[in-house]
Structure formats: structure tokens, C-alpha cells
Amino acid sequence: MTTLKELRSASHVIFDLDGLILDTEKLYTIVANAILGQYGKSFNLETKLKVMGSTGLDMAKQVVELLEVPLSPEEYYEQVKKEYQTVMPEAQLLPGAAKLIEHLHSNNIPIAIATSSSQVTYDLKTQKHKELLSKFHHVVCGGSDAEVKNGKPAPDIFLVCASRFSEKPKPEDCLVLEDAPNxxxxALAAGMQTIMVPSVEVPKDIKDKAHVVVASLEQAPLELFGLPAIEKCRCKDS
Structure with a gap:
């Protein structure tokens, strides 16, 4: 774990979805390469780091421009959505996600999801995990929510998400869990604290922007933010 900034107590927790709760980042790469391979292109790490966390059409615009794909952003995104129908329903939970969500919920800590996905894509990739995700107070799908005017790295989605809690916390009272640089x-632009859990190899200068960096949600140091600590398993291997 790396702690990089002075920390303060938080009362509400906002989760990203892709690459944090759900192991979808590898699925996005599979989809992108299935399409880009037709044009002799590949979805490299440099491109991935730039588009992670973007809404669907914003992602498509960046990919088409960065990789010089001979498609319009709309054409590329339509192909992406078609591939999603097959791939995304297989999305699995990442290590520690269920335990952390259940821990916060059982301790009556208000939690929400702020994802750049559209509602349609969110429903597609979460269909196997509805019971767990029902523990969240609300979900904001930035790709289709009319109140989210600008996608990440703009602060809109997190500010909208905070405003929909019953208690309407101030931004500085929110802790955001994220995997993506954007x-x-x-989160920082919104005035919130962040725990970064990188889902891909991320350069040090990007990690340095987060308040805390850990390798997985199992290591999330909630106690540093005045929240109930996750109980550590003391079980021996059988």
C-alpha cells in the first residue's frame, strides 16, 4: 500500500464499476482487438490508459483518432456494442469486491456506484450480480444519465452521484474507489479523496495523484478515512 497525501475522515463511499468491482477491463480489450484487428490495429496499453473510464462514444472517438481507424466513432461504437452482447454477460467479480461491499453495507455506510457505462451496458454486465449490487443506495450511469454533462476526467459524474445520496454529503466527505487514471x-476534480486500485499497469506519476494506492480491494485501508476496517482473514490454508 502506498499512502501519498494527508487524509481526512469520510462518511460516504463511491465505487467505480469496471476494473474495480467487475473484471471487465480484459473484456474491453478483447472486444477492442476483435474490431481493430480487422484494420491491422491493436488496443495497446498507451491507448487503454487514455480511454479507461470514458463514456462509450467518447471512448470510440479517442480510439478512432488515436489509432487512425477508418471508421467514424459512431460506426466503431456500434460494432463495440454488438460485441458486448456476447462478452459482457460473462463479467465476474474481482477479488475483495463482494466482501468490501457487504462490509460497508452491514456497517450502514452509504455506498453508490458511478460508472461511465450506459444503463443498457450496465444491465448487460451486471446481470449475474444483481443481489450484491442491490446493496448500493444508487447507481449513476454516466453514459446515459442526462445530468452527467461531461464524462471522466470531468468531475460531473461524482458530483451527481454525491447529490443523490439521501444525506447529500459534501464532496470532501466522499471517498472514491477507482482503478482508472481518468x-x-x-474524483480529485470533484474535491473527493481517492483510493486507487489499478487494474492495469499504471505509470508512477498517475498513481501519485491518488490519496492511497493498493493492489486490490482486499487491501483497502478504510480505517485511514475514519471508516470501519475490513476484518482480516486469519484462516490457515487447508
Whole structure:
């Protein structure tokens, strides 16, 4: 764990979805390469770091421009959505996600999700996990929510998400859990603290922007933010 900034207590927790709760980042790469391979292109790490956390059409615009794909953003995104129908329903939970969500919920800590996905895509990839995700107070789908005017790294989605809690906390009272550089930037722009859990190899200068960096949600140091600590398993291997 790396702690990089002075920390303060938080009362509400906002989760990203892709690459944090759900193991979808590898699925996005599979989809992108299935399409880009037709044009002799590949979805490299440099491109991935730039588009992670973007809404669907924003992602498509950046990919088409950065990789010089001979498609319009709309054409590329339509192909992406078609591939999602097959791939995304297989999305699995990442290590520690269920335990952390259940821990916060059982301790009556208000939690919500702020994802750049559209509602349609969110429903597609979460269909196997409805019971767990029902523990969240609300979900904001930035790709289709009319109140989210600008996608990450703009702060809009996190500010909208905070405003929909019953208690309407101030931004500085919110802790954001994110895996993507754009998501960390958005949380900081919103005036919120961040725990970064990188889902891909991320350069040090990007990690340095987060308040805390850990390798997985199992290591999330909630106690540093005045929240109930996750109980550590003391079980021996069988």
C-alpha cells in the first residue's frame, strides 16, 4: 500500500464499476482487438490508459483518432456494442469486491456506484450480480444519465452521484474507489479523496495523484478515512 497525501475522515463511499468491482477491463480489450484487428490495429496499453473510464462514444472517438481507424466513432461504437452482447454477460467479480461491499453495507455506510457505462451496458454486465449490487443506495450511469454533462476526467459524474445520496454529503466527505487514471482525475476534480486500485499497469506519476494506492480491494485501508476496517482473514490454508 502506498499512502501519498494527508487524509481526512469520510462518511460516504463511491465505487467505480469496471476494473474495480467487475473484471471487465480484459473484456474491453478483447472486444477492442476483435474490431481493430480487422484494420491491422491493436488496443495497446498507451491507448487503454487514455480511454479507461470514458463514456462509450467518447471512448470510440479517442480510439478512432488515436489509432487512425477508418471508421467514424459512431460506426466503431456500434460494432463495440454488438460485441458486448456476447462478452459482457460473462463479467465476474474481482477479488475483495463482494466482501468490501457487504462490509460497508452491514456497517450502514452509504455506498453508490458511478460508472461511465450506459444503463443498457450496465444491465448487460451486471446481470449475474444483481443481489450484491442491490446493496448500493444508487447507481449513476454516466453514459446515459442526462445530468452527467461531461464524462471522466470531468468531475460531473461524482458530483451527481454525491447529490443523490439521501444525506447529500459534501464532496470532501466522499471517498472514491477507482482503478482508472481518468476516474482518479475526476474524483480529485470533484474535491473527493481517492483510493486507487489499478487494474492495469499504471505509470508512477498517475498513481501519485491518488490519496492511497493498493493492489486490490482486499487491501483497502478504510480505517485511514475514519471508516470501519475490513476484518482480516486469519484462516490457515487447508
Amino acid at each position: 476516474g482518479v482525475e475526476a
